[in-house]
Amino acid sequence: MKRRALTVTSALTALLTLCATAQAAAPTARTSCATTGATGSATWTWDSRTKISGIALRVKDTAADGNHVAVRLATQDPDFNLHYRPWHHAYGGQGTAETWHTYFTDTRGIFGASISVVVKDGDTSLYSCFARVAYNPHY
Numbered sequence: 001m002k003r004r005a006l007t008v009t010s011a012l013t014a015l016l017t018l019c020a021t022a023q024a025a026a027p028t029a030r031t032s033c034a035t036t037g038a039t040g041s042a043t044w045t046w047d048s049r050t051k052i053s054g055i056a057l058r059v060k061d062t063a064a065d066g067n068h069v070a071v072r073l074a075t076q077d078p079d080f081n082l083h084y085r086p087w088h089h090a091y092g093g094q095g096t097a098e099t100w101h102t103y104f105t106d107t108r109g110i111f112g113a114s115i116s117v118v119v120k121d122g123d124t125s126l127y128s129c130f131a132r133v134a135y136n137p138h139y
Contacts, residue, residue: 028054029134031114036127037063040071040117049138052110053103059090059117060097067121073104076112076133084116110136 032041039062044055059071073085083106090098104110112135118128 027137029113031131031134033115033117033129033131034062035117035119035129037061037065037067037119038069038117038127038129040069040115040129040131042071042073042113042115042131044113046136046138049109049136050107051103051105052113052136055102055104056099057088057102057115058097058099059088061090061092061094063119064094065119067119067126070118070120071100072116073102074114074116074130075104075106075110076114077106077108078111078139079108080111087118089120109139111139112136 027046028043029046030041030043038059040059042055042057044052047053055073057071057073059069061069068089068091070087070089072087075083077083088100090096112133114131114133116128116130119126
């Protein structure tokens, strides 16, 4: 009986340690989308209700069409208003990818975040996509 109690106690200790470790790690998110001529993705860490860090925005040009591609972060405040951040453009042509690293804070709160990807001919948007919104687990 003593040995069984020790085994149960050891198992509970291991489980509690695993749960504590999982809670200590900051939650991360990933989202992506693809359109004719481009793919894009983003990863980040949810630090709080108002800050995301470690943002990596990536866009890849997938077509030999003479156009350039761009990616931008879009955030959603707690009132469900979307806020678009500046575009990051990649001009390298088919097969090239660019990645930008940043962070973002908003005192209104960041309820969700996503990305937009676009293929442009000069200033004209030809094709675009909007990735699935990842919701902030701090809400």
